[in-house]
Amino acid sequence: MDGLAEVVGLVAIAVIGTALARRLGLLAPIVLVIAGLGLSFLPFVPEVHLDPHLALVGILPPLLYVAAVETSVPAFRFNLRPILLLAIGLVVVTAFLVGTVLHLMLPGVPYAICVALGAVVAPPDAIAATAIARRVRLPRRVVTILEGESLINDATALVLLRVSVAAATGAAVGFFNVATEVALAAGGGIAIGVVGALVFAYVHKRIKDPLMDTALSLLTPFLIVLPAEVVGASGVVAVVVAGLYLGHRIPKLMSAASRLQTEGFWRIARFLLEGMVFLLVGLQLRDVLRSMKTPWIEVIEITGAVVGTLIGTRFLWIFLTVYLARLIPRVRRRDPLPPASYPAVVGWAGMRGVVTLAAALALPRPDEVAYPRALFVWLAFAVIVVTLVLQGATLPWYARRLRIPPDDPNEDTLAEAAVQNAASRAARDRLDQLAESAPAGTVDRLRELAEHRANKAWERLGPSETPSRAYGRLRREMIDAEREVFRSARDEGRIAEEVLRRAQRDLDLEESLLQRTTED
Template identity: 70%
Template sequence: MDSLFDAVVILAVAMLGAALARRFGLLAPILLVVVGLGLSFVPGFPEVRLDPDLVLVGILPPLLYMAALETSVPAFRLNLRPILLLAVGLVIFTAFVVGLVVHLLLPAVPFAVCLALGAVVAPPDAVAATAVARRIGLPRRVVTILEGESLINDATALVLLRVASMAAIGAAVGVGDVAREVLVSAGGGIVVGVAGVVIFGFLHRRISDAVLDNALSLLIPFAVVLTAEKIHASGVVAVVVTGLGIGHRMPLLMSAASRLQIGAFWRLARFLLEGLVFLLVGLQLREVVRNLDEPFGSLAGITAAVLATVVLARFVWLFPATYLARLVPRVRQRDPAPLAKFPIVIGWAGMRGVVTLAAALALPLTLADGRPYPRQLFIWLAFAVIVVTLVAQGATLPAVARRIKLPPDDPVQDALSAASVQQQASSAARERLDVLAESAPKAVVDRLRRVLAERTNLAWERLGGAERETPSQAYGRLRQEMIDAEREVFRAARDAGRIPEEVLVRAYRDLDLEESLLRRESD
C-alpha cells in the first residue's frame, strides 16, 4: 500500500465484507479470502505486499492476546495433553512429513529447506479455526482444544522454521543447537510472559481510570512480544502466557467499568483485524503468481501432493494420539475415550491463515552455497495450502459437524449449573446485606432484596425452555418499549431547547446501560 487512501480502501472493503458475512449468515474468513482473491486482479485496486514483520509483530500479537484473554485457564489446563499433542507433536510431525514429500518430488532441493516449508504450512491459524468453530457452535471442549492448539502451535512452527532455515543457509545445527533454541525460545517466552503478568497485572490493579486501563491493555501485547524478540525468545509464547494470566485474574485486577470498556474495545479490534487479515491473504494472489515459472503440470502435481499431505497428516496423527493414550489406565479413568466423531471434526478444522504466508515470505533467499532454490514455488505452495484449507475445509466444516451428528453441549445442564451457582452467590449477597442492613434505610434494603430475588429467579427461569414467554422476558420486552419512549421525550426536549446537550448525553448513557443489560439477560 502506497498511501493512506489505499489503506482506508483496504480497511473499508474488509469492514464491508465482514458486515455482509454477518448480514447473510456467512463465514467471514472465507468470504473475505474469496473477495481478496477476486480483487487482487482488479485493475487499479491497491496492490498489497505483505511484510512478515507486520504480521508477526503488528497483527498476530493483539489477536493472540485477545484469544488468550478469553480462554479459560482451568479448561486449558484440563485439556493440556490433547492441546500439546496437537500444538507440538502434530506440528513437528506435519513439518517432517511435508518436508519429506517435497524433497522426494524436488530431490535437488536440500531436505533442510523442504523441512522449512513443512514448518511454514504445519500450524493451523490462530484466528480461522476458532472463528469458524465458535460461529457454527461446536461443543465447548472441541473449541477449547482448537483454541489451545492455535495459541501455541505458531511458536512450535516458528522455532522449527528458524532451525531449518539455519541449516539451509549453512549453519551447523546439532542436537545441542536445537535444544538450546527450544530452551531459549520457549523458556524465554514463558519467563517474559510471567513477567508480563506480574508487571502489567500490578499496573492494572493500580489504575482506576477505565480509559487508561484500556490504553494499557492495547500496549501489553506489543510490549511483551518486542521484549521477547529482544532476547530471541518466542514472542508468541510470551503473549499467550501474559494473556492467559491477565485474563484469569481480570476480575481481581480491574474495575467493572474497565472490564466493560476493554471488552468492547477488543471486540472492535478483533472485528477489524480479523477482517483485514483474511482480506490481505486473498490480495496476495497477484504477487504470489507473478514470478511463478513452473510448468503447469508439475505445479499442479506438487501442489496437490502438498495439500493432500497437509490434510491427511492431521488425521494420521490425530487418531493414534487420541486413542493410544487411553491404553494408560490412569489416563483412561480420568478422560475416557471420545467418540470417533470428535477427532474427525478436529481433524477437519485444520485451516491455515496469515501466519503461514508471513512465515513463507521469511524463507531464506538462497541456500548455503549461494545457489537459488524455487523459493517462489514454496511461497505459492504455502498460499495454496491457506486458500484451499480455509475455503474448502472452512466452508464444509458446518456440514461435516451436522452430518456426523456431533453431540452439542447440553443447554439444560449449563442452565442448571448457572442457576445453582447463582443460588450460592445470592445467598452470599444476602448474608452480606444482612450484616450491612442497619446502615441503610429500610426501603433501600427491601429494594436490594427484590433485585436479588429477581436475579435468582432469572437464572432458574432459563431452565423452563422456550415454549412460552417467561416473566423476565416479558419484563425485558415491556421495559424496552418504555426506554424507547423515554429516549424520545429527552430527544424532543433537547431539540426544543428545554435541556442542554449534556443532560441528554447523561440520560442516554443511563438508558443505554439499562438496555444493554436487558439484551444480555435475554440472550
C-alpha cells in the same frame, strides 16, 4: 495520502465482506479470502504487499492476546495433553513428512529447506480456528482444543523454521544448537510472559480510569512481544502466557466499567484485524503468480501432494494419539474415550492463515539457498486457500454429517442457576449484616432484587415468555420513551447537550444489562 486511502479501502471492503457473509449465512473468513482473490486480478486495485515482520509482530500479537484472555484456564489445563500433542507433536511430524514428500518430488532442493516449508505450512491458524470453530458451534471441548492448539503451535513452527533455515544456509545445527534454540524460545517466552503478566496485573489493579485500563490493554501484547523479539525468545509464547494469566485474573484486576469498555474495544479491534488479515491473504495472489517460473503441471502435482500430506497426517496423528493415549490406565480413568466424531472433526478443522503466509514470505532469498522460492511461497498460499475454503466452508456440513451433539444449553443454565442461588444467598447475608445502616425501604428493595436474580436463571428453562423476559421487553420500551423525551428537550433548548449525553449513558447502561434477558 495514497497509503491512507488504501488502508481505508481495505477496512471498508473487510466490513462490507463480513456484513455480506452474515447476511448470506456464510463464514466471513472464507468470503473475505475469496473477495481478496477476486480483487487481486482487477487492474485498478493497487498491489498490497504483506510485510511478514509486520504480520508476525504487529497483527498476530493482539489477536493472540485477546484469544488467550478469553480462553478458560481450567479448561486449557484439563485439555493440556491433547493440546500439546497437536501444538508440538503434530507440527513437528507434519513439518518432516511434508519436507520429505517435497524433497522426493524436488530431489535437487536441500532437505533442510524442504523441512522449512513443512514448518511454514504445519500450524493451523489461531485466527481462523477461533473465528470458524465458534461460528460453527462445535462442542466447547473441541473449541478449547482447537484454540489451545492454535495458540501454541505457531511458536513450535517458528522455532523449527528458524532451525531449518539455519541448517539450509550452512550454519552448524547439532543437538546442542537445537536444544539451546528451543530453550531460549520456549523458556524465554514463558519467562517474559510471566514477568509481563505480573507487571501489567500490578498496574491494572491500581488504575481506576476505564480509559487508561483500555489503553494499557491495547499496549500489553506489543510491550510483551517486543522484548521477546529483542532477546530471541518466542513472542507468541510470551503473549499467550500473559494473556492466559491476565484473562484469568481480570475479575480482580479491573473495575466493572473498565471491563465493559475494554471488552467493547477488543470486539471492534478483533473484528477489523481479522477482516483485514483474511482480505490481505487473498490480495497476495497477483504477486505470487507473477513470481512463478515452475511449469503449471508440476506445480499442480506438488501442491496436491503437499495438501494431501497435510490433511492425511493430521487425521492419522489425531486418531493415533487419541486411541493410543487411552491404553494408559491413568489417562483412560481421567479422560474416557470420546466418540470417533470428535477426533474426526478436529482432524478436519486444520485451517491455515496469515502466519503461514508471513512465514513463507520470510523464507531466505534464492541467492542464500538454491531452491525455487516462488514455488514455496505459492505452496504456502495454496495451502491457506485450500484449507480455508475447502475445510472451512465444509466444516458446518461435516459436523452435521458426523452428528456431533452441541453442548446442551440447559446444562449451563442449571449450573448457572445453582451458582446464582448461592451468590444471591451470599448477597442477602451481606445485606443482613449491613441492614441497620440503611432505611428499611431500601433494604426491602435490595432483597427483592436478590430474589429476582436468583429466580431469573431458573426461569430461562421454561419454554414460554418468563417474567424476566417480559420485564426486559417492557423496560426497553420504557427506556425508548424516556430517550425520546430527553432528545426533544435537547432539540427545544431546555437542556444542554451534556445533560442529554449523561442521561443517555445511564439509559444505555441499563439497556445493555437488559440485553441478555431479552435474548435468552
